[in-house]
Amino acid sequence: MRILAFLSAIFSLWGGQAMAADEPSHTVLRSEGDIEIREYASMIVAEVEVSGSREEAGSRGFRPLADYIFGNNAPRQSIDMTAPVTTRRGQSIDMTAPVTSTPSGDDRWTVAFIMPAEWTMETLPRPNNPAVNIREVPTHQMAVIKFRGRRNSETIGQHEAELTSWIAANGYEVTGEPVYASYSPPWTPIPFRRHEVQIPVSAR
DSSP states (O other), X not given: OHHHHHHHHHIIIIITTTTXXXXXXXXXXXXXXXXXXXXXXXXXXXXXXXXXOHHHHHHHHHHHHHHHHHTOXXXXXOOOOBSOEEEEEOBOOOOSSSOOOSBOOTTEEEEEEEOXXXXXTTTSOEESSTXXXXXXXXXXXXXXXXXXXXXXXHHHHHHHHHHHHHHHHTTEEEOSOOEEEEOSOTTSOGGGOEEEEEEEEEEO
């Protein structure tokens, strides 16, 4: 029964907002086909570190983060769902007011929800679950490749390789680990599912 209630809550939260979910504020600095260079404004993220394959990490990380925005926080306040949900290789967590990371092994992943822009570090509800960490991400640039359809190791690998080659050929330097972003709820028909590979960069 708890699982059914949880799934029902996810459907009502994400399903009701899927067509109009907020996305993090950014400026497109360069666009070439499916590739963009974006500058993101500072943002706040809620993160959790999980183990397993990349495919397993998304579902394992989603539940505690969804639990947090559904109200498992102080003062038990719901937080709107935004897009995308991101996954990246796990990093050692700096416990400031909580946080993210650098590679700690192939089986560790950091899954994150981006918090709506109206929240600040001072006003955002504190997680009751100590595994959920909150941190502020400063302004940063990302090289992004957009694609739709399946998000498996093969398709991600192909798009990541294409983006990495483009970065090297266009005068940018990689400054961090790739981020795998998913914008669509799981019941979206596969051909319409929206994904991105994002790689932190700076101009050389």
